[in-house]
Amino acid sequence: MRQRRTRSLQWVLVRRLILLQAAMLAIFIALCAAALWIANPTLLVDNEAAVVALKKAVDRNSDGTLVVHETEELRQFRESFPHAWYIVRDRTGQSVRSGDVPDIYTGTPGVLLGAVDHATLELARDDLRPEAYVENATSKAGPIQIIAATRSSREQTDGLEINISATIDVARNPDGSRNWQRALPALALLLAILLLPIVVVMGITTLVTTPAVVRRSFAGLVDTADQAARIDISTRGMQLPVQHVPQEIAPLVQAFNQTLARLAHGYDQHNRFLTDAAHELRTPIAILRTRAELLTKEPQSERLLQDIERLSHLAQQLLDHQMLERPADERRIIDLTELGRRVTADLAPLAIEAGYDLAFEPPQGKVEVQANGSQIERALANLVRNAIDHGGGSGTITVAIDESGGIEVRDEGPGIPLAERENVFQPFYRLQPQSRGAGLGLNLARQIAQLHGGTVRILGGSERGARVRIELPALR
Known part of the structure; x- marks a missing residue:
């Protein structure tokens, strides 16, 4: 079954923000439309405002002539627009005018202007004569026509004018009611x-900006995740920082830190138990070896001594595993040539007793590395013991040191099959279940080499037997 991919929080936020913005925009427009529908406002531009003020000021004298009274509203309008002008006509041809009226508006209006309700009179763009507003209205003086404007020339503008006009007319039925089914x-x-354009622009903006904002917000979380990925057995006591982690993620990081602390505590208890157990085993094993050596030399007593030696070696390997916990400040510069010669000499009696010849091949001079000497000794000793246990009981075991920082142990036994060369490094893994070894030697050697920045490999070749090589960074 194909594993389902985890969701990206970044793109979940992007999608939800786009939908939220679109919904908020639609609600806002709906509310504005409802408010305008209920309020039914009348928006006036300057020319139309002039006509509204004039309609309230037009009247007739006692002799029936048209007159425009200087009402307070009309006076305030004149103060705001000192260049305003107007023409007021009635159906009998009487007219009243005021201000600097452009010549084009002084003529008699046509039949069409006499029939329309209101209109905006606009000239060509390159014509300096201004636009005006005309409206056929009803006043105290009866039906009148008013033509008005706030300026007599386009040169009287303040530099920039923006006119926005919108007219919405809904389809109507023959009786004049609105036909909403068509509208x-x-x-x-x-x-x-x-x-749609607004939603598209907002969506594109969200797609561009939100990932960057989310990545910036999660930068501390990414750093914390990188630190968590670097935690291993040697840094198990490490705690992840929570200072730059989002507040919503902080409880998870704190819970993870508490888990690390519990694991480190449990691991330390386990290590102390193994160390104490290995130390406790050494005393009864030593007593058992002493008593076995007092027995008469018989095949059974010889096998008993071999089993006791194997048990002693296993206890030592358990202690060697605990040596890996020692800090790096115990390292110093050591000579691999001298170390290899010493280990070979110490293990020569054991190898000869098992039926082998033990050879040492040193380089021309010193090979110096910075390492924990006791740990490197134990790694090499484990490789030689491994060759003694699995080398077939005959032939030569060779310990070779070269100038590049390599330590190689060769035997003439059955060797290690290619398919098993990685498995043998697993703890307690043995090619022969009934073999004498405990399956810890190669695993211990690899851990020590990795702790010093080196490697352990099983080499192939035409030669008979196994070749195990430790490579450490040599000091040049």
């Missing part, structure tokens, strides 16, 4: 045209 699809299309 709603058009309104929906109009809203889609207005909203």
Whole structure:
């Protein structure tokens, strides 16, 4: 079954933000439309405001002539627009004008202007004569026509003017009522045209900015994850920082730190138990070896001594594993040539007793490395003991040192099959279940080499037997 990919929090936030913005925009427009529908406001531009003020000021004298009274509203308007002008006409042809009226508006209006309700009169763009507003209205003086503007020339502007005009007319029935069945699809299309570009722009902006914002917000979490990935058995007491982690993730990091602390405590207890057990075993094993050596030389007593030696070696290997916990400041510069010669001499009696010849091949001069000498000795001793246990009981075991920092142990036994060359480094893994070894020697040697920045490999070749090589960084 294919494993389902985990969701990306970054893109979940992006999608949800886009949907939230689109929903908020739609709700905002709906609320604005409802408010305008209920309030039914009338928006006036300057020319139309002039006409509104004039309609309230037009009247007739006692002799029936048109007159424009200087009302407070009209006076304030004149103060705001000192260049305003107007023409007021009635159906009999009487007219009242004020201000600097452009010549083009002084003529008699046509039949069309007499029939329309209101209109904006606009000239060509390169014409300096201003636009005006005309409206056929009803006043105290009866039906009148007013033409007005706030300036007599386009040169009287303040430098920039923006006019926005929008007219919405809904389809109507023959009786004059609005036909919403026909109007709603058009309104929906109009809203889609207005909203879609805004949603697209907001969505693109969200796609571009949100990932960067999320990555910046999660930068501390990414650093914490990198530190967590570097935790291994040698840094098990490490605690992850929570200072730069988002507040929502901090409880998870704190719980992980508590788990690390419990694991480190349990691991230390386990190590102390193994160390104490190995130390406790050494005393009865030594007593058992002493008593066995007092027995008469018989095949059974010889096998008993071999089993006691094997048990003693296993206890020593358990102690060697605990040596790996020693800090790196115990390292010093050591000579591999001298170390190899010493280990070979110490193990020569054991190898000869087992039926082998033990040879040592030194380099031309010193080979110096910075290492924990006792740990390197134990690694080499384990390789030689491993060759003694599995080398077939005959032939020569060779310990060779070279100038590059390599230590090689060769025997003339059956060797290690290619398919098993990685498995033998696992603890307690043995090629022969009934073999004398405990399956810890190669594992211990690899851990010691890795602790010193080196490697352990099983080499192939045409030669008979096994070749195990430790490579340590030599000091040049």
